[in-house]
Structures are given as structure tokens and as C-alpha cells.
Amino acid sequence: MILNSILAALSQMSDPRFRSVLMRGVGLTLALLIGAYVLVFWLIQFLLPDSFTLPFIGEVSFVDELLSWGSVVLMMLLSVFLMVPVASAFTGLFLDDVADAVEARHYPALGPAPRVGLAEGIRESLGFLGVLIAANLVALVAYLVLAPFAPVIFYALNGFLLGREYFAMIAVRRLGRSEAKAAFRRHIGTIWIAGALMAVPLTVPIVNLMVPIIGVAAFTHLYHRLHATTR
Template sequence: MLIQSALAALRQTFSPPLRAILWKSLGLTLGILALAWFGLTRLIQWFQASHHISQSYPILDSLAYFLAGFGLFVALAYLMPAISILVAGFFLDDAAEIVERTDFPNDPPGRPMPWGSAMLYAMRFAGLTLLVNLAALVIFFVPVIGLAAFFAANAYLLSREYFEMAAARYRPLAEAGEMRRAFSGTTIAAGCLLAGMMVVPVLNLLTPLFGIALMVHVHKRLTHRLPAPALQGRLR
């Protein structure tokens, strides 16, 4: 079921109906990354100037710039999950509506979340994701454990955020959370797929749109798998 959903989401991501949203999503993601890069580089330059590294230790100055470049690359990679969630909040309803119309034309359409509520939810969860990933960044250089912590944390966070945002088009947010927990194996597996995308440069830029399409499919297929009474029983 998850493989079918992932293949359908990948097809949808590059399909003509979603192409305009894809370009907007890429543009917004790159814009936020550029702002983050600008802010971090200015912070590093201020730190170096304020501590007079260049005048006292020119070799260390060159080394600091080298490490800063690599460190910035790593830092931006750890920022991507939070940025992905924030960008997804902007385009959730437009993208989900297209997926519903093209792949589930016989199902009742979802109801868009109020834009303010959707963005507040996305920003709140993006902030939580940012804090968790900053904590994971602290142990980045610990062999195996650093990467494992990044993957495990984001598999959970991305599965929770993307599934609940998609499911909230069809049911109250509290019920969407209950459904996620009832089908935790499937939703976490979908989150592992998204977390895997996060560690691949360039491919991680597609995560917001792909994640929306994936979780719309996952929610739809889970809903179709069980009759309504059985589903309600699982959610209690």
C-alpha cells in the first residue's frame, strides 16, 4: 500500500496539474534557505571580527572559513525538515485538492483548513521540528548515532505533521491524530520515506509537495481499507 502511494505521489509531483505549485514550492524553499544561509554567514563573520581571529591567527581564520562552509551545509540540511513543513503549510490545500480530483474523483472532496489555522499549525510544528533537529545537530559528529538520531526524529515528526495536515481536510484535527496513532506502523513508514529524502541533496527540495501528495494517498487508502464502523472503532 505504501509503495503504491509513494509511486502515485511521485507521479503527481511532476504532473502538469501540480507543476505550477511545484515551481512555487521550490522557489519558496530556496528563498528560505537563501535567507538562512545569509543570516548564518553574517553571524559567523560577526563572530570572527568581534574576536579578532584574522589579526591574531590568520591560519585559524582560513580554517574557520573552511569549517564554516562545511558547517553551514550541515546546518542547512538540519533546517530542511522545519522548512519543508512550513512550505507544505502554504500549499497544502491547493495540492491536496488536485490530488483528490485526479486520483480520487469519486470520493467526497476534503474541506480546506482555514489558512490562518493551517499556517499556525505548520509554524508551531516547524518550530518544534527546528528545536529537535538543533538537538540532533549537537551529536552530528558522533558516529552512527548522529545520523540515526536525525533520521528517527524526522521520520516521526514528518509522519505526524504531513499525515495530520492531510487528514484534517476530512476530519477534526484531534481525530486525525487518533487515526495516525491507530495506523502508526503505516504512517511512520511513510515518515521514514520522507526522512530518507531529507538526506539527499536536491531531492529534499521536493519533500513539501511530495509529502502532501503521499499523505493524501495514505489517508485515502487507509480510509478505504476498513469499513466505516471498523474505522471508527480503531479511532476510539
């Protein structure tokens, strides 16, 4: 079911309506990623002195130059960590457009769903973004204590959070908030695995730019397939 949902999302890239949303989504994702990178870059420059002295090495004064020359590489490396919160921030901006394009092609008999609305979507996304950041800050302790298992913890934690957020925001369009929560509880295992599978390519530079759009499309299919099993 999960794999079929992902394949169905990928197959729609030939649809002009979906491709238009995809291109806008990639552009916005890149803009959000650059904004997050600029913030991290500024923090590094603010926190690190222009030069410092290391034992047995002496004065090190190339930090600024290294950051400047290595900006592109640094941005790609940071995208491994930054794309998870960027994907979460993305949900409220293009979710309706992506879900509408998927449903118009694959589930036309349902008719259009009530739109979440940009303001409400952004508010929901910001709230979830706070939860995501707080959860990962707490998980830093587990990453350090259980270092060999850090990737497993990272994908399991963020897979659960992303899966819950994407499924809930799609389900609420058709079911309402309380029923969407109940649907999540019924299918928590499947949604968790789908979220973890989404988190993996989010940590792959370049590929991760398309994941938020493809993820919304895949979760739209997953919602309808899961809902069909409970009717």
C-alpha cells in the same frame, strides 16, 4: 502501501495542475532555504571574529573570504540540515493546493475537502516548527553521546515528527482534529516509516527542493489508503 503512495505522487508530475503547484513549491522552498541560509550565514559572521590565533598555526584571517567564496557549497551543505525545518514550515502554505490536485485526479468521488486556510496553516506550521527545532536541540546530546548512531537518531526523530505533521494536516481536512489524531495513533508505525523515508531525500542537496511537494502528495495517497483499510 508506502511505496505505492510515493510512486502515485511521482506519476502525477505529468498533470499540469500538479506541475504548476510543484514549480511554485520548488520556488518557495528555495526561497525559504535561502532565507534560512542567510540567517545562519549572518550568525556565523556575527559570532566569528575577523581573525583569530591558533596554537602552532598563528593568525587565521581568511574566515570571511572562505565564507564568501564557499557560499554556494556552504548553502548546499547546510541544506542537509535546514531542509527538515524548511519542509515543516512549508506544510501550511501549499498543503491544500497539493492535496486538492491529488484528490481531484485520484479520488474525484470524494468532492472537495474544506480548506485549512492559510492563516491557520501558517499558525500550525510555526507551532510544529518550534517543536521540531526544540526536539532536535535536545537530540544534540544524543548525537554527541551516540555519535555512530547519530544518522539513525536523526532520521527516526525527524521521520516521526514530519510523518505526524503531514498526516495530521491532511487527515484533519476530511476527519476533523480529534478523528485525525485517532487515525494517527492507529497507523503510527506506517506513518513513522513514511516520514523517515521522506526525511532521507530531504538531506540530499537539489533533490530535497522537490520533497515537500512530493511528500504532501504521497501522504495524501497514504491517508486515503489507510482510511480505506479501516472503513
